[in-house]
Amino acid sequence: MGTPDFPCTVPRCTRVGDKGFTRRDHLIEHLRNFHNLDIPKRRPGERSANPLGLPHFQHSESQ
Ligand SMILES: [Zn+2]
Known part of the structure; x- marks a missing residue:
């Protein structure tokens, strides 16, 4: 089956790689x-570059 498709998006969380989630709703419950x-919830018709509708966690070191 391989690596789960839904790793956690939070930095330093251990639920990534083979400890990720196989279902999106499981990941969302974890978050x-x-x-x-x-x-x-994703609004209908809303365009997003993020297909999961999850927030991005990015380190902004330049600010
Ligand atoms: Zn997590």
């Missing part, structure tokens, strides 16, 4: 319960 994130 909600484990990281206390509020994941908005």
